[in-house]
Amino acid sequence: MSATRRAVRLAMAMARWEVLLLGAGALLLSAAALVIAWQIREVRTDELACYAATPPPVEGSTELTCPQFLDASDSLSTLQRGLGLPFLVAPVMLGLFLGLPVVARELEHRTAPIAWTLSRSRTRWLLIRAAPVVGMVAFLSAGLAIAAEIIWRASPWAEGLPDLGFAEYGAHGPLMVARGLAAVGVGLAAGAIVGRQLGGLLLGVLAAAALLIGTAMVMDAWMETDAEWVELATPADSRIFDMAYRNDATGQLISFNDFYDYDGGQIAVADDGEPEGMTAISLLVPAERAGAWIARESVLLVLLGVGASAVAGLSVRTRRVR
Amino acid sequence: MRRALLLAWRLNRWELVALLVVAAGVSAVGVLTAVRLAELLAECRAAAVVVVEPCGALAEMGIISDPATTGRGFATITLLAVLPFVAGVVLGAPLLAREFEHGTALLAWPLARSRVRWLLFTLLPLALLAALALLAPAMAGELVVGAIYPGLEPGANFEGYGARGPLLVLRFVLVLVVAALVGTWVRRQLPALLLSAVVAGGIGLGLMQAERLWVEPEERAGMQMELNYGFSGQIVTDQRYRYGDGEWLSEEEVDAVFSRVDIPLDELPDEVFFLIPRERYPDVVLREGLALVAVTVVMLGLLALSVQRRRPA
Numbered sequence: 202m203s204a205t206r207r208a209v210r211l212a213m214a215m216a217r218w219e220v221l222l223l224g225a226g227a228l229l230l231s232a233a234a235l236v237i238a239w240q241i242r243e244v245r246t247d248e249l250a251c252y253a254a255t256p257p258p259v260e261g262s263t264e265l266t267c268p269q270f271l272d273a274s275d276s277l278s279t280l281q282r283g284l285g286l287p288f289l290v291a292p293v294m295l296g297l298f299l300g301l302p303v304v305a306r307e308l309e310h311r312t313a314p315i316a317w318t319l320s321r322s323r324t325r326w327l328l329i330r331a332a333p334v335v336g337m338v339a340f341l342s343a344g345l346a347i348a349a350e351i352i353w354r355a356s357p358w359a360e361g362l363p364d365l366g367f368a369e370y371g372a373h374g375p376l377m378v379a380r381g382l383a384a385v386g387v388g389l390a391a392g393a394i395v396g397r398q399l400g401g402l403l404l405g406v407l408a409a410a411a412l413l414i415g416t417a418m419v420m421d422a423w424m425e426t427d428a429e430w431v432e433l434a435t436p437a438d439s440r441i442f443d444m445a446y447r448n449d450a451t452g453q454l455i456s457f458n459d460f461y462d463y464d465g466g467q468i469a470v471a472d473d474g475e476p477e478g479m480t481a482i483s484l485l486v487p488a489e490r491a492g493a494w495i496a497r498e499s500v501l502l503v504l505l506g507v508g509a510s511a512v513a514g515l516s517v518r519t520r521r522v523r
Numbered sequence: 524m525r526r527a528l529l530l531a532w533r534l535n536r537w538e539l540v541a542l543l544v545v546a547a548g549v550s551a552v553g554v555l556t557a558v559r560l561a562e563l564l565a566e567c568r569a570a571a572v573v574v575v576e577p578c579g580a581l582a583e584m585g586i587i588s589d590p591a592t593t594g595r596g597f598a599t600i601t602l603l604a605v606l607p608f609v610a611g612v613v614l615g616a617p618l619l620a621r622e623f624e625h626g627t628a629l630l631a632w633p634l635a636r637s638r639v640r641w642l643l644f645t646l647l648p649l650a651l652l653a654a655l656a657l658l659a660p661a662m663a664g665e666l667v668v669g670a671i672y673p674g675l676e677p678g679a680n681f682e683g684y685g686a687r688g689p690l691l692v693l694r695f696v697l698v699l700v701v702a703a704l705v706g707t708w709v710r711r712q713l714p715a716l717l718l719s720a721v722v723a724g725g726i727g728l729g730l731m732q733a734e735r736l737w738v739e740p741e742e743r744a745g746m747q748m749e750l751n752y753g754f755s756g757q758i759v760t761d762q763r764y765r766y767g768d769g770e771w772l773s774e775e776e777v778d779a780v781f782s783r784v785d786i787p788l789d790e791l792p793d794e795v796f797f798l799i800p801r802e803r804y805p806d807v808v809l810r811e812g813l814a815l816v817a818v819t820v821v822m823l824g825l826l827a828l829s830v831q832r833r834r835p836a
Contacts, residue, residue, distance in 0.1 A: 218714030226721075268778050302713055310625065398712050399617050400537045 204329075212333035215306070219298050220337065227295065227341045230287055231348035237280050238355035244273045245357055274357075281352055288349045288372040292342040293413065296384025296506075297391075297405045299334045303327075304517060305392030305401040314522035323517045327389075331510065335385055342381035349373035358437045366438025366488025370495075371417075379499035379506075383416075384409050386509030393516035412505060420498050424486055427494075430454075433481035438488035446479040455479075524648075531648035535614060539652060542610050546656045549606065553599045553663030559592050560670035585674025585752040596671045603664045604686035607657065608723040611698025612716060614653055618645065619830070620706035620715040628835040642830045650699055654692050661691040672756060679801045680756035684734060690808055693815040694730070698723045700822045707829045730811070735760045737810040738803050745794030756801040764792040 213220060251267035265271070304327070307313035320326035350373045353365055365373060371380070384405075391405035392398070428442050445454045460476075475481060486494070532539060564587055567578035577589035587593060619642075622628040635641035664687025669677040677687075685694060702719035709715040740760040764772045764780075772780065772792055780792065799807065 218709065218711055219717070222714055222717045226717075265778070265782055268782075272774075298713060298717060397537070399613070399621075399716070402713070402716070403537070403541050403613075 208329045209333040209336075212330065212337070216299060216302060216334070219302065223295050223298055224341060227291060227345055230284070230291060231344055234284055234288075234348040234352040237277060237284070238352040241274075241277045241281065241352075241355040241357075244270055244277060245355075248274065278356075281356065284349075284352060285369065285372050288345065288377065291345055292338070292377045292381030293384040293409055295338050295341050296381045296386075297388040297402065297409055299338055300331070300385035300388025301392040301401050301405055302398055303330050303334055303389055303392060304513060305396060305398045308393075308396040308520075309398055313520075317517075317522065324514055327514055327517050331385070331389060331513075335382065338381045338385050339378055342378040346374055346377040349377065362438055362488075364438075364488075364491070366436075366491040367440040367486070367494075368438045370440070370491075374495060375499045376495055376502070379502035380413065383412060383502040383506035383509070386506030386513070387412060389513035390509040390516065393513040393520070396520075408509075412509075416498065416502060416505065420494070420501070423497075424494055425484075427490065428484045428486045430482045430484050431487075433483050436488065438491070439483075440486040440491070440494075441483050442486075443484040445482055445484075446476060447482050449478050449480055454482075527644050527648040528652065531645070531652055535618075535649055538614050538617075539649075539656070542614065542653060543656050545606065545610075546660050549599060549602050550659040550663040552595065553603070553660070553667045556592060556596045556599060557663075557666040557670035560587050560589070560596065560673075563587050563589055563592065564670075564673050581674060583753065584755045585672050586755060587671060587673060593671055596667045599667050600664060600683045600686045603660050603667075603683070603691065605727075606660055606686075607691050607695035608698050608727050610653060610657065611695050612702050612719045612723050614649060615699040615702025616706050616715040616719040617712040618649065618703045618706055620710055620712045623707070623710035623833075623835075624712055626835075628833075632835050638830050639827045642827055646700070646703060646826075650696055653699070654696065657692050657695055661688055664688065664691060674752055675756045675801065679804050681734075681758050681799070681801060681804055681807075682756050684758075684804075684807075685730060685811075688808065689812055690815070693812055693819070694726075697815050697819045697822065698726060700819055700826060701726065704822060704826045704829060707826065707833055733811070733814075734758065734807070735799060737807045738799055740797040740799050743796045743798060745796060754798075756804075758799040759796055760799065761797040763795050763797075765795060766792050 248267055248270040251270065255266050304313070307316060317323050317326060320329075349369075350365070353359060353369045353373055359365060359368070371377070387409045388401075388405050391408055392401040395401040395404055424440060425442050428440070430445075430447075433444065443456065445456045446460055447454055563577050564581075567581055567587070570578060577587050577593070580586045580588045619628075622631065622645075631641060632638055635644075664683055665677050668680060668683040668687055672680055672682060675682075685691065698719075701722055702715070705719045705722060706712075706715040709718055735758050740758075764777050766772070777792075780786065
């Protein structure tokens with residue numbers, strides 16, 4: 202048996218319950234997403250066929266066209282939105298729950314001294330133990346990311362878009378895998394530092410939350426430097442930071458919040474509902490640049506995960522065994 | 524008893540410290556929010572104009588609506604609603620799973636007079652310490668709800684149901700026992716924690732659904748709902764329409780009627796709400812409380828049975 206296969210088998214055997222439960226959870230979540238996506242597409246196809254077959258409503262009528270699809274699309278949309286949070290959290294849970302026990306369980310069970318003595322070096326031991334876990338988290342997170350991509354792409358608002366751009370940012374695509382990998386690093390480090398599974402988990406949850414929220418804030422601030430003012434367009438796939446009116450004569454920007462107090466509230470409104478002499482504009486990063494930003498954040502998260510794993514390695518190397 | 528409490532503290536000190544920190548933090552935020560809302564209420568009562576925020580909704584809905592403070596109050600209530608489930612899982616799941624995983628049950632069980640006695644000595648002091656820690660959040664929840672809805676009595680208001688008062692503590696005890704039971708089956712801490720979290724989520728969802736089943740909903744005409752603070756603090760279970768002759772309309776008929784532009788007002792059907800009025804709050808709390816105690820006792824029995832029959836290694 203090759204060394205790689207042996208390492209994978211050992212990792213699977215040691216974390217079989219975690220892999221079983223988390224794998225089942227990931228599978229259920231993916232299956233739910235696929236079923237909902239399929240149903241959304243079915244209802245949408247029937248709805249579009251109904252619209253095509255129904256004559257346009259008489260002017261002034263409030264009668265709804267094809268009302269029979271309203272309830273079904275509302276319920277499916279609610280279910281779809283309900284999966285947003287699980288897709289955000291799942292890779293982090295995978296990373297933490299699979300990464301944490303690698304060192305913490307050995308320390309808690311006091312088997313680490315024997316394992317470290319038998320291994321050529323502690324770093325080598327950690328690498329052999331952590332590598333299959335990293336692979337498992339990447340594999341499961343990638344599966345979830347694909348399922349998430351499918352469910353968001355089934356949305357009516359995504360019709361005709363080349364990709365999802367900034368829509369449902371972080372809840373699909375490579376960012377999910379990167380978050381999972383960062384969480385593995387955090388789990389390894391928390392487990393190695395605390396030396397107990399439960400205590401490590403509490404620290405790991407806090408550290409992962411701080412890391413991910415911190416990264417999101419830094420990325421947001423960085424992304425805003427790339428944003429530009431464009432005439433009001435609010436596509437679902439761009440990242441909008443602000444919306445305002447621009448005074449066409451002076452070029453002055455008035456935010457939507459300040460608009461109603463501007464000029465003592467004496468602003469004339471044109472027939473189209475827009476204030477006269479002003480243009481509505483948005484500060485946004487267009488969807489075409491989403492790929493580059495997702496790649497940057499993914500690399501940053503993976504690097505943070507590597508950094509956290511290095512902390513775990515340092516802790517393992519310097520820990521005194523009793 | 525003192526020895527049992529000390530032992531429970533020593534064995535679970537990190538988890539208990541974490542619970543104490545969270546409980547104290549949420550309670551402090553709740554109390555500060557309630558104090559700020561009381562100040563706003565005093566300002567509203569002294570003000571001449573009460574039609575704008577934060578006083579505008581006071582007369583109609585009985586609520587102080589200052590976006591930042593009221594939002595913080597509702598966020599506190601949400602945290603308080605989740606707290607008993609998280610605390611129960613974090614303390615309960617590893618309680619017995621740890622003994623199996625470390626192999627200490629192998630030593631502890633033969634030394635104890637009986638396994639049930641050992642279980643009670645392990646579980647009850649921990650439950651007591653944690654329940655004491657949860658008293659402050661349970662009371663803070665009452666204060667927050669009372670402060671957000673100064674027009675309503677907290678004892679006759681379904682807002683924040685389950686996130687305050689005795690139900691918060693009783694829900695925690697049930698989840699603690701169930702999580703400990705899961706721990707005896709799984710025998711390993713982290714998987715037990717994962718599985719218990721799923722089970723606790725199920726219990727939470729079940730209790731949310733059960734909230735409207737403890738008492739029979741009452742029928743109220745739509746027009747009546749504009750009086751006496753409207754929907755505030757009541758549980759609306761259904762909304763339907765019927766004609767004066769008592770005939771109920773199906774959903775399709777309602778859609779058809781309200782999409783017509785030429786329908787005379789006197790031909791419109793009457794709107795009817797089915798709701799659990801806020802005055803029934805004590806009955807609902809009592810019934811859920813009794814049910815929680817009964818289920819907890821059953822779970823405790825199952826746990827004792829499981830511990831007695833389990834092999835220690």
